[in-house]
Amino acid sequence: MTIELALIEQPDDFPNPNEALDDPNGLLGFGALLTQPLLKRAYYEGIFPWYNAGEPVFWWSPDPRAAFDPYNTLPSRNLRKRLRRRDFKVCINRSFSQVISACASQQPNRPDTWITDEMQHAYVRLHQSGLAHSFEVYNEDQLVGGLYGVSIGQMFFGESMFHRMTDASKIALFYLIKFAAFHQFAMIDCQMPNAHLLSLGAKEVSRNEFLRYLYQYRDSEMPSQLWNMRDITEDFEF
Numbered sequence: 154m155t156i157e158l159a160l161i162e163q164p165d166d167f168p169n170p171n172e173a174l175d176d177p178n179g180l181l182g183f184g185a186l187l188t189q190p191l192l193k194r195a196y197y198e199g200i201f202p203w204y205n206a207g208e209p210v211f212w213w214s215p216d217p218r219a220a221f222d223p224y225n226t227l228p229s230r231n232l233r234k235r236l237r238r239r240d241f242k243v244c245i246n247r248s249f250s251q252v253i254s255a256c257a258s259q260q261p262n263r264p265d266t267w268i269t270d271e272m273q274h275a276y277v278r279l280h281q282s283g284l285a286h287s288f289e290v291y292n293e294d295q296l297v298g299g300l301y302g303v304s305i306g307q308m309f310f311g312e313s314m315f316h317r318m319t320d321a322s323k324i325a326l327f328y329l330i331k332f333a334a335f336h337q338f339a340m341i342d343c344q345m346p347n348a349h350l351l352s353l354g355a356k357e358v359s360r361n362e363f364l365r366y367l368y369q370y371r372d373s374e375m376p377s378q379l380w381n382m383r384d385i386t387e388d389f390e391f
Contacts, residue, residue: 158182161212164194170214170364179215179345186210187275189282196284196305199360199367201312201344206269216360219346223333226354228323228391235320236327236391242291243328246382249280252287252299256313268313276312279303286380288325288332290318297321300329302341304380307370309333310342326353331389336379339370 159168159182166182173181181200184191187210195201195212204211228236253276257268279285284305290298298321300314309329316322333341343350346357 160184161191161210162186164190167194167198167200167212170199170360173214173216173360179213180211181214182212183209184212187271189275189278192275192279192303193284196303196310197371199364201310202272203267203344204269205267213344214360215345217346217357218360218363219343219350219355220358220363221330221333221341221343221353221355223330223338223341226330228327232320232323232327233391236324239386240292241297241321241324241386242294242384243324243386244289244291244382244384245332246280246286246380248289248296248299249285249287249301250277251296252289252301252315253277253313255296255299255315255317256301258315276301276303283377283380288329290316290321290324292318292321298325300325302329304375305371306373306375307337307339308342308367309338309340310344312344323353327391328385328389331391332385335389336375340366 159166161167161182161184168181173179187202200212200214202210203213253273257273276285285301285303287299287301289296297318298316300311300322302309302311314322314325343355
């Protein structure tokens with residue numbers, strides 16, 4: 154049986170996420186464009202792009218997804234000790250372009266990262282529009298780890314993270330978790346489940362449960378100053 158995928162050229166072209174394929178899990182549609190209107194509508198509907206260089210832009214809504222509960226996810230004992238030492242600095246939105254570039258370069262055994270040049274440029278523009286954000290970890294003012302993602306209402310959609318120093322990406326993650334809890338975010342979505350995310354405390358969430366959260370919290374108005382560039386190292390206790 155031939156299954157026809159939706160052709161995504163305009164924001165209104167996105168199908169219902171529940172129409173995604175079972176195999177490959179979550180594939181919903183494809184297109185040639187990665188525009189700001191498409192990206193904004195995709196995240197609003199719980200859909201994200203994921204493709205390799207030279208491929209069409211594939212759009213996904215997997216079932217289940219991986220997600221962190223900001224209120225019930227704790228670092229391991231060893232990581233908690235490291236967080237309490239504060240031998241680093243954590244900032245928000247100081248170096249977004251550098252973070253996404255570092256994430257693209259740190260894809261093990263992947264000569265053609267899914268974070269293509271096109272995708273990097275698209276997310277930098279999304280950052281400039283106030284929707285994409287980075288958490289960065291510095292050691293002696295050198296960027297050593299971080300993550301980036303997209304914020305829609307009280308939902309945060311994590312995209313990728315990297316480290317150049319032991320635990321640096323984990324430090325960024327748990328600052329994001331603390332930040333999300335403090336500012337009453339409902340969920341941190343991590344898209345596709347994998348062993349690493351689950352080892353850090355992510356849980357598998359059905360598509361239906363994820364969409365229930367999304368529809369409830371995506372229209373929440375959050376203060377714009379929430380994402381002002383700043384040092385948040387001393388803002389949270391671990």
